[in-house]
Amino acid sequence: MKNSDGKKVILVIEDEVPLLEAIKRKLELVGFDVLTATTTDQALSCLQDVKKVNLIWLDHYLFGKEPGLLFVAELKNNPKWKLIPIFVISNASGAEKKQAYLSLGADKYYAKVDYRLEQIVNDIHRFLAEKRKT
Amino acid sequence: MSLVKSVEELSKFKLAVDAAYDCVVITDPDGMILYANSAIKRITGFTPQATLGKKAWTKELWGGLYEKLWKTIKHDKKVFSGEVKNKRKDGTLYNAFHTITPILNEKGNLQFFMDVQRDITREKEVDRAKTEFISLVSHQLQTPLTAINWYAEMLLSGDVGRVTEDQSSYLAEVYKESKRMSRLVSDLLNVSRLEIGGVLIEPIPAKINLLIADIIKESKFVEKEKEVPVLFAKPKEEIELAIDADLFRQVLRNLISNATRYCSEQADAEIKVRLEKQAVGGIDSLVISVMDNGIGIPKEEQHRIFEKFFRAGNAEKASAGGTGLGLYICKMVVENWGGKIWFESEEGKGATFYATIPLTGMVSKKGEKKLA
Structure with a gap:
């Protein structure tokens, strides 16, 4: 839901709680409202309950499984959610996963180990600012 | 040698080959099976009799290697070894490693092929x-x-x-x-x-000049200790070649990262990336070189540069960030794709690293995975 003071809402899906906390904190510092989920099922029920989500931060490996790709496919097939931009931020290395996500419609793919948290958060900020203009 | 003795000798050999654990197949110069030992039943389910007169190697199973196989054994008359997925009598597939030897007579003429196969x-x-x-x-x-x-x-x-x-x-x-x-x-x-x-190598035609310019731009955003200008001396025409862009990116990024890491602290520090066509070791190649004017590599340590975990003394002092694995990985990758890698360096003056790709494109490889 867009807050009365117009903050954008980011849904973060990450199973490692310490990382989830750091991401939430950083996004809030930059001025976003943050919803969190540790599984894609939780994320789906969150999307159903909430009026609007401006962007999704998705981890690929969740609890030893790889539900990320299915989740993106499901979202892109749903008229209510298919326009929500998805940033995949994962420890999964290798070009195959990146290609798979991008071809399913994810907007960006980051390998956690290569990027500072600040860089990713700034990219999200810039991405949403650009989107607002179009 | 008397006839009896000859027959005894031959019997000994035949017994040995018949009973060998590895599968031995003998074919005529066209690859038609003349003989197969008993091990073939254990590995494939076919009896030796059932294989007689059949083709030992088919394009269907060997795919891209089929032409190379024939060129090596018939044209070059050299030993060929390679991995392939063979089919058993019951239709199941298995991984086989074949070593095929051309058997020549005293005049150097092809008589048979001997194919020794192992189930791996x-x-x-x-x-x-x-x-x-x-x-x-x-x-x-x-x-x-x-x-x-x-x-x-x-x-x-x-x-x-x-x-x-x-x-x-x-x-x-x-x-x-x-x-x-x-x-x-x-x-x-x-x-x-x-x-x-072994790493998967999937060559696809790519515009090299563009790719290098991209990689240089990317490398500015990766964690760096210093800001050093990276200049690209590109050839006048755009070069297009069949390469695996991910592997190429890995190697070039590593070379640029090293150049940056070991660059001098002074204001004139710079890195030059050059691309040109040249014959190297008799093979027409694309040569990519990365030159820096930094700390260089001491002569007495140069022969160890590509070793796992090796870092030269002055490198350790200059920067604690290296893992000592970068060049080891680069060498393996470059040699796997059919290229060569080497360097020239003088301590205190800098270093230039060269990596080549044959102009016929990178060699395609069926590995298990891509690099991380």
């Missing part, structure tokens, strides 16, 4: 399990490292309160070492993939 399915399964395990371990290690990195980063940025100068420098150390550990985990993963399963 079990070995490949073990290799696959090893690579999966290492991937899993590497992922498990990267997760806590990411947490350390991001929390240290937030502390350093003052996101949870101001930090004193001392606190800042201690945190910077924590961050630096944690990043180094991350790089080490990544590199170890790549080394194990290269050594165990």
